[in-house]
Amino acid sequence: MFKKILIANRGEIACRVIKTARKMGIATVAVYSDADAQALHVQMADEAVHIGPAPANQSYIVIDNIMDAIRQTGAEAVHPGYGFLSENKLFAEALEKEGVAFIGPPAGAIESMGDKITSKKIAQEAGVSTVPGYMGLIEDAEEAVKISNDIGYPVMIKASAGGGGKGMRIAWNDDETREGFQSSKNEAANSFGDDRIFIEKFVTQPRHIEIQVLADSHGNTIYLNERECSIQRRNQKVIEEAPSPFLDEATRKAMGEQSCALAAAVGYTSAGTVEFIVDGERNFYFLEMNTRLQVEHPVTELITGVDLVEQMIRVANGEELSLKQSDIGINGWAMESRLYAEDPYRNFLPSIGRLSRYRPPAEVADGPRVVRNDTGVYEGGEISMYYDPMIAKLCTWGATRDEAIDGMRDALDAFEVEGIGHNLPFCSAVMDHPRFVSGEITTAFIAEEYPDGFEGVTLDDAMLRKVAAAAAAMHRVAEIRRTRLSGRMDNHERHVGENWVVSAQGTDYPVTIAADRDGSTVSFDDGSSIRVSSDWTPGDMLARISTSEGPLTMKVGKITQGFRLRLRGADLKVTVRTPRQAELAALMPEKLPPDTSKMLLCPMPGLIVKVDVAVGDEVQEGQALCTVEAMKMENILRAEKKAVVSRINAGPGDSLAVDEVIMEFE
Template sequence: MFKKLLIANRGEIACRVIKTARRMGIQTVAVYSDADRNALHVRMADEAVHIGPPQANQSYIVIDRIMQAIRDTGAEAVHPGYGFLSENPKFAAALAKEGVVFVGPPQGAIEAMGDKITSKKLADEAGVSTVPGHMGLIEDADEAARIATEIGYPVMIKASAGGGGKGMRIAWNDDEAREGFQSSKNEAANSFGDDRIFIEKFVTQPRHIEIQVLADQHGNCIYLGERECSIQRRNQKVIEEAPSPFLDEATRRAMGEQAVRLAQAVGYTSAGTVEFIVDGDRNFYFLEMNTRLQVEHPVTELITGVDLVEQMIRVAAGEKLSLAQEDVTLTGWAMESRLYAEDPYRGFLPSIGRLTRYRPPQEVAAGPLAEAGKWHEADAPAGETAVRNDTGVFEGGEISMYYDPMIAKLCTWGRDRAQAIEGMRLALDRFELEGIGHNLPFLSAVMDHPKFTSGDMTTAFIAEEYPDGFSGAELPEAELSRIVAATAAMNRVVDIRRTRISGRMDNHERRIGNEWVVVIGGHETAAIVEADRDGATVRFDDGSAHRVTSDWRPGEPLAILQVDGAPLVLKVNRITGGYRVRTRGADLVVKVLTPRQAELARLMPEKAEADTSKMLLCPMPGLVVKLHVEEGAEVQEGQALCTIEAMKMENILRAEKKGKISKINAAEGDSLAVDEVILEFE
C-alpha cells in the first residue's frame, strides 16, 4: 500500500480523500493556490505545497505545477478528486512517465470515456442505448444552428470535455443555439482548456439516473446500484438520492449490466459512473461516463457500506475487489443536498464573502457505512438516522469567486425514503450559515414539496415548480400556528431575562405580561402564554392551544423546540419588536407585541422601497466579460446587455423591457460588487 498520497484538488473533495487516507494509515499532501492558503484541506493534510495564483488555469490545472509538488514531497500516488485534472489524459500520462500511480482509470479509458463524442460512439458499439445527436465537432455558431435544426429542437449544446454543468446550454431555436454555442465554448475553454462542442437531442420530461461502477485490474467489474439526480438547476445537480424512487429491479439490473459492459469494453478500472437519461416509460439512454469519483458518491456509500475512495486506492495499488456482484446489497435510503454559495432570492446567482457563522448539524453514524466500520468521524454518535456533512470550509473562512460555489454536501440515511427525507429536513433546519447568500432555504423547501416527496420529478422540476424563481417557502397554516406559539413562548423567556437584568423582578415593580399579539405577514394572532416549570401553554382566541417546551436561551441563534410533542427548529434573530425566524425554507418577520403596541403599530406608515427600475444592477460579485450595448442604444425586451462571469459560469444579463441606454458605468474587465450599477436607462 502507498505511504504518501497527493490530492490534486481542493475544497470538500480534498478533505474527503484525506479522511479515508488517514483511516488507511496513508500520509497526505495537499496543494493550494494563493486563494486557498488558509483552506481546510491545507490544514487537514500532513503536508501542503503552494502551486500558484488563485486562477485554476494558473494553479490547479497546470500539470507541471502538480508534477513539481509530487517530486518535492515524494508522493507515490495521486488522487485527482473531481473536476480540474481528474479526467485529463495528459495528466495521467505525465504521472505514468514519472512512475507515480494515478488513483483512477487507465489513460486510454479516460481518453475514450472522457470525450463525450467518442464515448457515445463506443457505447453504441458496446450495445448501450444512446441519445440521438451529432457526433462531430461544431466549428462555429452558424453550423451549430444548422445542425440543431436538423436534429430538431430542443437540443443540448455540450462541451466535449465538460462536466459539472459547465459548458452546457439548452437551445429551443436558432438564436439560442448560436448564443449557447459561444457561451458553452467560452466556459469549456476556461474550465477545461478544451473548447470542443457537440450537440444532441434534449429529451423532454427526463429523469437523470446514474450507475456507479467499480472495476479492478484483474478483470472484475461490478455495479453498486443507482443514484437519482433529477433535481437540477442549470444542468447542475442540487439534490441526489440512492436508490431511485422510479426504477424497478428489472430496469436497475439492465442499466447496471449495460454500465458494466461499457466499462469492460474500454478496459476501465477504479470507480466510475455511467449516466443515463430515463423517460417516463423507463426507457434509458446513455448520456456520458464520468471517469472519476462523482460529487454525489456519498449516497452510494451510505446504502452499500462501501467506501469508494478506499476502493479506488486499493484498486490503484493492484488489489482485487473484495466483493462480487452478488455481495452488493442496497439497504435503506440516502439523500444528499448540495449547499451552494448561491442566493436563491437573486435567481441563484453566485455569492462570495466571509462565513461569519458556519455550524453544520452534528454528524450521526447509522446504516451500512457505520456497520462496516467505514464512518470517518470517530466521535459521531450512533443513531437511527445518519447525518453526514462533507465540507471544505470553516467558520471565518472565505468563499472565493475563483472556484465552484459548493460549500458542503449534507447527507442523511434512513431505513426508508420517508425517514431519509425527514432526517434531511431536520438537518437542514439545524444548519447555521451566515455571511453569504446560500441555497439552504431552497433545499428545505424542496424537501417539503409534494412532487419531490412523492418521487414524481424530472430534470425540469425546478424550472416547472419555480418558474419565477424562489422567494421563500409558503408554510401551511398549521405550521405557522406552531411558529406563532413558539415565538410567543420564546418572547416570554426574553421578557423575563430583560426584567431580571433591569432588577425590577426582585422588587416586584413589574409583572411579566402573558397577553401578546403575534404578527406574521400582516396577520395578527392574539395569544395568552401560560408558563410553568416545564414549558408553556399558548392559547389563541379561537380556543386552540399549543404546548411548547425548549431549553432555548435568549441570544442563541438556533432554537430547538417541541411543539405539541413534535420537533420545531428555528433560526432566530432579534429585530425591533420581534424576531426574524427561518425554518423549512421560509424567512419570516414575526412581531410579538403587547396589545397596546399592536394598536399603535397599525397606525404606522410603511417605508417605500428605492426605485431601481431604470438601472441594471450587478446581481452577484463578478467580472464584466462583455458589454453588448453602447450609450444611446435602443434595446428591446430580452436583448443581451452584459455578460458577467462568476465562479466559472457566464451569466448573460438581459433587458426586461424596451428602452434606451443613457449611461454605462462599467467597462469590460471590471470586477463588480453585488448591486453595483452597470448601466442606466432613460
C-alpha cells in the first residue's frame, strides 16, 4: 500500500480524502494557493506545499506546480478530488510518466468519457440509450441557432469539457441560443481552458438520476445503485438522495448494467458516475460519465457501507475489488444538502466574506439516525471569491426516506452559519415542500416552485403557534434573568408577568404563561395550550425546545422586545410584549426602505466583465445591461422595466462590492 499520497485539490473534498487516508495509515500532502494558506485541508494534512497565487489557473490547475509538489514530498500517488485536474488526461499522463499512481481512471478513459461529445458516441456504440443532439463541434452562434432549430427547442447548450453546472445554458429560442452559446463558451474557457460547445435536446419534466460504478484493473466492474439529483438550480445540484424514490428494481438493474458496459468499453478503473435523464415513463438517456469521484458520493456510502475513497486508493494500488455485485444492497435512505455561499434572498448570487460563526450539527456515526458533514471550512475562516461557493455537504441517513428527511430538517435547523449569505433556509424549505416529500420531483422543481426566487418560508398556523409558545417561554426566562441581574432578587418571579402578546409573521397571539419547575404551559385566547420545556438560557444562539406539539430547533438572536428566530426556512422577528406595549406598538409608523428603483446595484461581490449599454440608451424590460463574474460563473444583469440610462459608474475589469451602484436610470 502507498505510504504517502498528495491531494491535488482543496476544500471539503481534500479534507474528505485525508480522513480516509488517515484511517488507512497513509500520510497525506496538501497543496495550497495564497488564498488557502490557513485552509482546513492544509491544517489536516501531514505536509503542505504552496503552489501559487489565488486564481486556480495560476495554482490548482497548473500541472507543473502540482508535479513540483510531488517531487518535493516524494508522494507515491495523487488523488485529484473533483473539479480542477480530476478529469485532465494530460495530468494523468504526467503522473504516469513520473511513475506516480493516479487515484482515478486511465488517461484514455478520461479522454474518452471526459469529453461529452466523444462519450456520447462511445455510449451509443456500447448500446447505451442517449439523448438526441448534435455531437460535432460548433463554430459560432449562428451555427448554434441552425443546429438548435434542427433539433427543436428547447435545447441544452453544454461545454464539452464542462461539469458542476458551468458552461451550461437552456435555450428556448434563437436569441437565447445566441446569448447562451457565448456565455457557455466564456465560462468553459475560464473554468476548464476548453471552450468547445455541443447542443442536445432538452428533455422536459426530466429526472436526473446517476449510477455509481466501481471497477478494478482485473476486469471487475460493479454498480452501487443510484442517486437522485433532480433538485438543481442552474444545472447545479442542491439536494441529492439515495436511492431514488422513482426507480423500480428492473430500471435500476438496466441502468446499472448499461453503466457497467460503458465503463468496460473504455477500460475504466476506479470510481466513476454515469449520469442519466429519466422521463416519467422510466425511459432513461445517457447524459455523460464523470470520470472522478462525485460531490454527492456520501449518500451512496451511507446506503451501501462502502468507502468509495478507500476503494479508489486500493484500485490505484493494483488490488482486486473485494466486492461483488451480489454484495451491494440498499440499506435505508440518505439525503445530502449542499451548503453554498449563495444568498437565496438575492436570487442565489454568490456571497463572500468571513465566517463569523460556523457550528455544524454534531455528527452521529451510527444509530437510528446518522448525521455526516463533509466540510472544508471553520469558524473565522474566509470564503474566497476565487473558488466554488460550496461550504459543506450535510448528509443524514434513516431507515426510511421520511426518517432521512426528518433528520435533515433537524440538522439544517441546528446548523449555525453567520457572516455570509448562504442557502440553508432554502434547503430547509425544500425538505418541507409537499412535492419533494412525496417524491414527485423533476429537474424543473426549483424553477416551477420558486419562479420568482426564494423569499423565505411562511410557517403555517400550527407551527407558528408552537414558535409563539416557545418564544413566550424563552422571554419569561430572559425576564427572570434580567430581574436577577438588576438586583431585584427577592420574590423575583412576581416581577415577571403572566400575560403577553406574541407577534410573529403579522399575527398577534395573546397568551398566558403558567410556569412550574419542569417548564411552562402557554395558553392561547382560544382556550388551547402548549406545554414547553427547554434548557435554553439567554445568550444561547441555538435553542432545542420540547413542546407538547413536537420538538423545535431554532437559531436565536436577540432583538428589542423579542427574538429573531430561524427554523424550517423561515426567518422571523418575534416580539413578546405586555398587552399595553403591544397596543402602543400597533400605533408606530413603519420605516420604509430607501428607494433604489432607478439604480442597478451589484447583487454580489464580483468583476464587471461587460457593459452592454451606454448613457442615453433606452432599455427594455429583460434587456441585458451588464455581465458580472463571481466564483467562476457569469451572471447577466437585466433591466427590470423600460428606462433610459442616465449614468454608468463601472466598466469592464472593475471589481465591485455588493450593492455598489453600477448604473442609474432616468
